[in-house]
Amino acid sequence: DVGYCFGTGKGTHQNEEKAFSWYLRGAENDHVLSQSTIGVRYLRGIGTPKDIMKGIYWFNLAKENGDKDAEENLALIANIII
Numbered sequence: 001d002v003g004y005c006f007g008t009g010k011g012t013h014q015n016e017e018k019a020f021s022w023y024l025r026g027a028e029n030d031h032v033l034s035q036s037t038i039g040v041r042y043l044r045g046i047g048t049p050k051d052i053m054k055g056i057y058w059f060n061l062a063k064e065n066g067d068k069d070a071e072e073n074l075a076l077i078a079n080i081i082i
Helices: 002-008 016-028 032-044 051-066 067-081
Strands: none
Touching: 002 016, 016 032, 032 051, 032 067, 051 067
16 A cells, blocks of 8 residues: 555655545545545644544545444544534
């Protein structure tokens, strides 16, 4: 996974912006793990400006595609917001 390599610096120089770009490509092509990863990156502002609403959007999409971790992350966010 190219996003993982750029995100960790494994086999290349670490570059969070490039990692974000590659994960976003995967997320837009219905790769569920990439959708959750993009959600985390938006929430934390890793490789992109922080955007909680976009993070929630991607977690919701990942949840709809069967990602149980995304469902748990949404519950945690709800507990913080409420």
